[in-house]
Amino acid sequence: MNLMWKIVISFTLVLLAGCQSEEAQQDSAPPWVKTFVIQPRSGAERVLSGTVRARHEMPIAFRINGRIEQRAVDAGQRVKSGTLLFALDPSDLEKELDARKAEVSAAKTAISVAEADVVRGHDLLKKEFISQQSLDRFNLVKREAQERMNAALARLEQAKNALTYARLTAESDGLLTEVTGEQGEVVAAGQSIAILAKEGELEVELFFPEEMKPPASGLVMPRNGKPIPLKLREVAGAADAVSHTWRARYSVRASGDKLALGNIVRAIFKRVEKSPDSLEVPLAALDERGGTPRIWVIRDEHAQPLSIELISLGTETALIKTKLSAGSRVIALGTHLLKPGMAVQPLPQ
Missing domain, CATH: 2.40.50.100 (RNA polymerase II/Efflux pump adaptor protein, barrel-sandwich hybrid domain)
Incomplete structure (x- = not known):
């Protein structure tokens, strides 16, 4: 009986030792990491929604x-x-016109009186009943009446124009x-x-993100039909302070029969980056623990940091500049847990 218990206990100890050995082997296995293939951004396309508007x-x-x-x-x-x-x-305007006509009539009467005074003045001067100074005064009154007549005629013309307006x-x-x-x-x-909106030339109005310069050309996609070329006509002088976007208007370079004023259309543009050799990586691939931005690459089954130049940040990705070429794989998650030379295993894609 004692021999039987010894055998059972010995067998149990052997099993426990084997399990612990397997767990130790599992604990010492390199961790699995998710990788990402970096892509070049030159030549990438950007799709925006725009509104069809009239050129004028x-x-x-x-x-x-x-x-x-x-x-x-x-x-x-x-x-x-x-x-x-x-x-x-038009009631007030018509009354204004009548008043101006009355002014012209009064000015005509004043001219007639002034002209008659001048004629009488000449006769009286010949008879030496008045002086030359008095005759000059009659001429000045006549000239003043003529100027008043001109002013009355101008006001009459204004009143007529106002009625047409x-x-x-x-x-x-x-x-x-x-x-x-x-x-x-x-x-x-x-x-x-x-x-x-005057009939004729159509345009597409779009709003570009602040970090993207509006391209010189693009394509608008009608709901039915082939793409229509676009040409940049104008860009706002400054980005909108609220939306942080650039307003741009593109001329439709071909027949816009399939576009109607007010339509919401899709426009496709080839986005040219500030750095033609820039690469795109997920935000989670960035590691700033070293004081400068870096990413992690796998070399000989070990994680190694690589310094980068950060160009811009998006909502999900970042644009970087580094010595890696497009198609290289970088570690995309958990970079804050990595150490230089740490053994890792990439997850199957």
């Missing part, structure tokens, strides 16, 4: 103050040149993209009450 968008406004009596159009309506858009209440018409064919003026509203001279 003209704010519509009255040239005089007044109250809107008639609104003849609505937003989204196509208009022809000369089409009535808005009309102001009370009717606001389209200066060219186009589409009303926005109409804000309402009947009964009092508006000031120059206050925009509509926007007219």
Whole structure:
């Protein structure tokens, strides 16, 4: 009986020793690491959403103050040149015109009286009833009456123009993209009450991230049809302080029949990096424990740090410059746990 227990105990000890040996071997095995193949960024494409707009968008406004009596159009309506858009209440303008006509009539009468005084003055001077100084005074009164007449005629012309300004018409064919003026509203001279997009050349308006310079050309992708070339026409002088984006407008270089004003379209651009040999790696691959940015590469089954030049950071990736070539593998996770020369095993891709 004692012999049997000795055999069982001996067998158990052997099993326990074997398990501990296996665990020790497992503990000493190199850890598995996830790797990433770095890619070059020159020639990469960037897809942005843009809005189709007219090359010329003209704010519509009255040239005089007044109250809107008639609104003849609505937003989204196509208009022809000369089409009535808005009309102001003309009652005050008509009274102003009548007053200016009365001024002209009074000025004409004053000229007639002054001319008659000059004629009588010449007769009286011949008879030596008045002096030359008195005749000169009659001539000055006549000249003053003529100047008043000129001023009255100018004011009359202004009143006539103001009456025509009370009717606001389209200066060219186009589409009303926005109409804000309402009947009964009092508006000031120059206050925009509509926007007219002139027919003709179309453009695509886009907003680029602050770190990306708008390319000189690109492609717009209509919902149906082939891509249409784009050419950069203008870029905003400064980035938007709120969105940190650059506004750019691209001319449609081919027929834009498949594009409509206000459409949201996709535009594709070839992104050119500031450094043509820049590489892209995941953010998790960066390690800044050494004071300078670095990444980790696997050499002879051991992790080794490699110093890099950090160009820019994105939401998920970073652009770097280093001696590695495209296609090399770097450790993509857990770099804060690595030590130089540490044995590692790359996970199968």
